[in-house]
Amino acid sequence: MSDVVRLASAADHLILERLWLMFRHDMSEVDGRLPNPDGGFRDEWLRAALVDADWAPYLLVSGDRPAGLALVRGVSGPTRVLNSFFVVRGARGRGIGLQAAQEVVAKHPGQWEIAFQDANSAAVRFWRRVAAKVACGEWTEEHRPVPQRPDLPPDAWISFSTLA
Template identity: 70%
Template sequence: MPNDNYSVRPATGADHATVERLWLMFRHDMSEFQGGLPHPDGTFRSERLHSAFHDAGWAPYLIMSGDHPAGLAFVRGLDGPVRVLNSFFVVRGARRSGIGLRAIKDIVARHPGSWEIAFQDANSGAVAFWRRVATEIAGDDWTEERRPVPNLPDEPPDVWISFKTLA
């Protein structure tokens, strides 16, 4: 899919339904790596979706390909010393087109400073993607570490990439 008609923008209240639908796709994809089934009504946990639109220090982004939604990103920690890419998703039809890398670069450029991004080792596509992102943005000046998942001691640790950008 060509991505020359690509854009990323802050999601507004008017985008909530679109982002919510993308969120369901994202949570479905993540269930392969994190387990978990939908709630009886077919939805997945959505506290991050709520926080992205309503909590201080959070920002939701909508990734577009022309007039079509192609993904989402939630950033938290904008009111603190470290920005965290809390959630990131690109629909399967837009993957491997460069749109994800472009979106991350755009979002990080909007919020210079220290960044952290978590992913799971079991998601081999994410492992390669996030290491490439870190290298594209920070060169060799990034770190990777494994951290326990809070309140889930039996889960494999998350992998966290950290880097810093300048204004």
């Protein structure tokens, strides 16, 4: 399989906005959030990824078609965080997600943290599999409260290093 990840450019912003809407819609099943009155979802992370130099927005592609997105924050800091990761439903089950996660992590060697929700059983299996493949040595998993959301169960966080 060829590369499925590329750094998003200004020309990709509309595509990322559309993918973001699909991502947040999928996540609403897990976090119970409804769309805003205008039909959109909160998008401050996407907006930050498009303008902040400490973020890296990636477009996942399958051939010439958009297949998902990945937003990384903390690219210049000691720990990178895979803030958002999404593969469109039509591209799932083809290995695109696993390859994309590996490619994104490889672009930013060092310490990593990835959060997911225990209620999202596919994400639990997926992120543990990713950690086992990309971590140099051991990886850890812990639960942390969701900031400003005491009504939600804690997020699971996987931490690992890609440096030996």
